Amino acid sequence: MAVGSGNLPTMFPVQGFQLAAGCAGIKVAGRKDLVVMALAEGSQIATVFTRNAFCAAPVQVAKRHLSASKNAKAIRYLLTNTGNANAGTGEQGVADAQQSCAALATIAGIDATQVLPFSTGVIGEPLPLGVLLSGLPSTFATLSESGWSDAAEGILTTDTRPKGASRQIQMNGETITITGIAKGAGMIRPDMATMLAYVASDACCSPEYLQQVLNRAVNKSFNRITVDGDTSTNDSLVLVATGQSGIMLSHDDDGECFADAVEQVCIELAQAIVRDGEGATKFVTVEVASGASVEECLEVAYTVADSPLVKTALFASDPNWGRILAAIGRAGVTDLDVNQIKVWLDDVLIAEQGGRAATYSERAGQQVMDKEELTIRVDLARGGVSETVWTTDLSYDYIRINAEYRT
């Protein structure tokens, strides 16, 4: 199941960024499972990786190569395989990830440290390195700036649909393009280790600025979604600036405009992951307003969004406001005055003064709950901070998918 349309939007090519997808047969024959991306010379790169202490071998290797590239040769290729996460594979896994980078480097005539590896798929199985390497030459041969759709399909695992977003912004008569793809369906299931996301732009900027743009975008997008509260061992996100547009960006109005566009692309990709969430029948926005701090807004938002009781009520389309109040109440916010809190389903006020709103009717609540997309809005009446996260319901299909997977 999934919520909303499954079609990719128009994917504008990014000058200086090429993509190709091939079928190596890593887990299933004939399925796209190998994706190569090439960054033009002079490209800058920014990255964010999982904070899980058990991070996968490709994440460890990618971090080493990034560190090496800072004082030497720049990153020029991204190599992604599906079908195997190369996680929980110890030293052999690290060696395998390095080998895959070395093989691509040989074909491309660069150093192995100029390649970043990414893997997604089952955990704890050795990477079938030979199979992976056998698919490299033919995939490499098809690199193209119009390869976005193929790549969007090539990085999928249990996802039911490809996920992409693309924007063009105008600056002094010139066009800057920002295009991205992502994969992930459980947020975050460690087996089919989500999520991976790649965003590229032809903007020109310093690596420090690019990393700041990415950090800001992540905090409003990929760090604001939850399907089941789990965090993967392989999460990786890359933002590339090829510089080919010739438009130099920094901390000014144009730079702000670019950062906004990157954020929009990341939000669209992050929301696409939630819409394709395992067993999802609803796309739910949780807005917490009038908080005293970002932290407490997020505490409340995630406690509501991750509550199994709220999620099963959403699945049942049951306007069970007591569960929302109870989740807010246990979020751990210090000195919370529950009598000041208001809660809405879309525009329907459901709770105030510690209980059901006098104006509330079950029929009005039911009308909102019957929708496929809805907003739970909480006003804490404690300050001026607002935060938004996105989530899904918890359905029989979530149990089926996660209980039957691997067997």
Next chain:
Amino acid sequence: MAVGSGNLPTMFPVQGFQLAAGCAGIKVAGRKDLVVMALAEGSQIATVFTRNAFCAAPVQVAKRHLSASKNAKAIRYLLTNTGNANAGTGEQGVADAQQSCAALATIAGIDATQVLPFSTGVIGEPLPLGVLLSGLPSTFATLSESGWSDAAEGILTTDTRPKGASRQIQMNGETITITGIAKGAGMIRPDMATMLAYVASDACCSPEYLQQVLNRAVNKSFNRITVDGDTSTNDSLVLVATGQSGIMLSHDDDGECFADAVEQVCIELAQAIVRDGEGATKFVTVEVASGASVEECLEVAYTVADSPLVKTALFASDPNWGRILAAIGRAGVTDLDVNQIKVWLDDVLIAEQGGRAATYSERAGQQVMDKEELTIRVDLARGGVSETVWTTDLSYDYIRINAEYRT
């Protein structure tokens, strides 16, 4: 569904503590839904209440009466109703809870502040006070020290079985009895607001000592269980010492022996709640050893125990060790060296050195996973602290129970 036997153990009466259950018809006619407990004069009482900011009206009133009793007349009666949680009911709810105390006080010839009220059932509906009061006189008339089984049934809501535990310990040729009952099936579902637990003893002690005994017991029992990570608005736990045994206890060897017995009764009741967890097909012990602090042991234990991915793997009897590693890795323990960590299913070592153990076989893991009761054991190799929590799997029935409830 529930795990293990559903029979009550032998429930030893406690001198000076009487119980009675009646059918008032609060939600369903003919069902036991009203329980009165009477404390002999001279009894001491210790309590623990929910930390949910949205605490229910009876919890608010109970706290006020306890506070009043400190400098005036002691608590003499506990009044419990099922079928309605009197939560999310605002000022009217508080007035209703006070009224119910006043009515019982009139019958008993005491002050209203000498009664503590407890409610469990649906949230957000006004308490049907008239119906409740109509059942009081006949229930009161049947108070008896042998009323434990009736009371154990009388406090249930969606529970599939009554929950009780009882111990007798010998001290200098005298016997001290500790007997308790509990209710709760989702830990903790805010609708049928669990949990309630009442433990009584004929020991003689100061209220300060009694509260310390209770706090210690709670931290090893009711604060160590999780079914779905939710926390109720009505959670209440009471420990009574009637003093009728004449055996005075304080901080000495005898006191330690008493505290241990209270802890055992509380652990048995807490485990009974997990075994009766909503949709539970497994009873799972999560032991985290060799941690540097209680906090980090609990972080790891609860992250594993609450992970939807671990819980669905347990439901599927799938020895999916990657999910356990990933949960440990995201628990937020600072500077965790994953290569030092070992994980067992019962006595089968499944993971070490960041991946699958060399000695592990899928068959050995499967044999443990096929059991109805099993232990996930984690060794952090960081220090000398250990903690244990208990939980269940996450099944289709959990979704069914929580999606269909109320509709």
